[in-house]
Amino acid sequence: MSGGEAPPRAGRPAADAADYERRLRAGMRLMSGKDRDAVSREIMGGVHAQAAARGGGFAAIAGDLDDPRWVGRQMVRVYGVAAPWLVACVALAVALALSSAPGALVGPATEGPAVAASLAGFAALLAVLFALLLSGMARLASYAAAAAVATRLAALALPQEGVALLDLLSAGELSLYLLATLLLLVVAGVPALALRLRAGDD
Amino acid sequence: MARKEWTAELKKGTVQLGILALLEGGRRYGFDIIGELRGRSRGYLDLKEGTLYPALHRLEKQGLLKAEWVLDEGGAPPRKYYSITADGRRSLDQARREWKLMVDGLSGVLTGTGDGPERAGGGGEPR
Numbered sequence: 541m542s543g544g545e546a547p548p549r550a551g552r553p554a555a556d557a558a559d560y561e562r563r564l565r566a567g568m569r570l571m572s573g574k575d576r577d578a579v580s581r582e583i584m585g586g587v588h589a590q591a592a593a594r595g596g597g598f599a600a601i602a603g604d605l606d607d608p609r610w611v612g613r614q615m616v617r618v619y620g621v622a623a624p625w626l627v628a629c630v631a632l633a634v635a636l637a638l639s640s641a642p643g644a645l646v647g648p649a650t651e652g653p654a655v656a657a658s659l660a661g662f663a664a665l666l667a668v669l670f671a672l673l674l675s676g677m678a679r680l681a682s683y684a685a686a687a688a689v690a691t692r693l694a695a696l697a698l699p700q701e702g703v704a705l706l707d708l709l710s711a712g713e714l715s716l717y718l719l720a721t722l723l724l725l726v727v728a729g730v731p732a733l734a735l736r737l738r739a740g741d742d
Numbered sequence: 743m744a745r746k747e748w749t750a751e752l753k754k755g756t757v758q759l760g761i762l763a764l765l766e767g768g769r770r771y772g773f774d775i776i777g778e779l780r781g782r783s784r785g786y787l788d789l790k791e792g793t794l795y796p797a798l799h800r801l802e803k804q805g806l807l808k809a810e811w812v813l814d815e816g817g818a819p820p821r822k823y824y825s826i827t828a829d830g831r832r833s834l835d836q837a838r839r840e841w842k843l844m845v846d847g848l849s850g851v852l853t854g855t856g857d858g859p860e861r862a863g864g865g866g867e868p869r
Contacts, residue, residue, distance in 0.1 A: 582772060582822045583791055589773040606792030614796040
């Protein structure tokens with residue numbers, strides 16, 4: 541066993557094998573369909589074999605099984621996230637990073653509404669990165685963070701009424717902007733590195 | 743640290759070693775591996791599906807195991823059999839050597855019979 545989170549406390553056991561499989565596949569929804577089918581077939585084969593060996597059908601083993609959603613998430617950590625999810629996640633990070641640049645959504649950049657909108661975008665971006673990390677998808681979080689950092693840096697050149705954001709911000713505001721951008725790397729990059737060192741991330 | 747946490751920490755790392763050692767004797771499928779590991783370890787390695795299958799798939803991705811779907815006779819659904827690769831055998835040999843070094847070293851610490859340089863030299867007292 542390499543790293544990884546501990547199994548969660550046993551919740552409501554699956555009602556039957558179909559319920560178990562449905563929850564297992566839900567836990568693996570971020571995987572490619574081909575991998576999901578193969579893993580599901582293998583694990584369900586084991587579950588059926590265990591039930592047959594016990595002689596009481598699925599009900600006899602239901603309480604002994606791990607939470608199927610958690611099992612599915614463990615498999616996502618082995619197989620990684622499928623390309624469409626990866627693209628969607630990075631695209632979301634880019635969109636939120638862009639919205640976190642003052643003036644990108646609401647202008648002008650130096651006024652209250654623009655600052656409030658950018659703070660909201662930044663908070664949402666942090667929330668997404670934390671959610672990915674808490675789900676054990678450290679590598680995906682680091683990709684999203686890298687894309688967000690690149691977007692925020694590129695946004696400095698974004699013209700607003702003919703003037704680049706870089707020229708609109710004071711030295712103090714620019715420092716704060718760059719510091720917050722660096723924070724994204726710390727938030728997602730450091731835990732990703734730590735999880736990789738512990739082995740067994742996505 | 744509670745007993746449960748001790749057990750979990752000790753079991754980490756031993757699962758992959760146990761799987762490789764078991765498959766050295768021939769190919770097996772998931773449920774079969776669970777039963778054999780439980781029996782041979784006298785119940786210590788009592789794995790559930792959430793631990794076994796990720797470990798098997800990780801070992802397969804690392805090239806230490808290979809897998810093939812086999813259609814058993816009698817109309818039973820196909821089963822995925824795992825067998826150890828040449829890299830797996832090399833890794834197992836290395837792990838066995840490490841395991842022996844660790845057990846020998848730790849037993850000296852746990853029983854207080856170790857005679858490391860600190861003890862032999864009369865040192866080891868906190869300063």
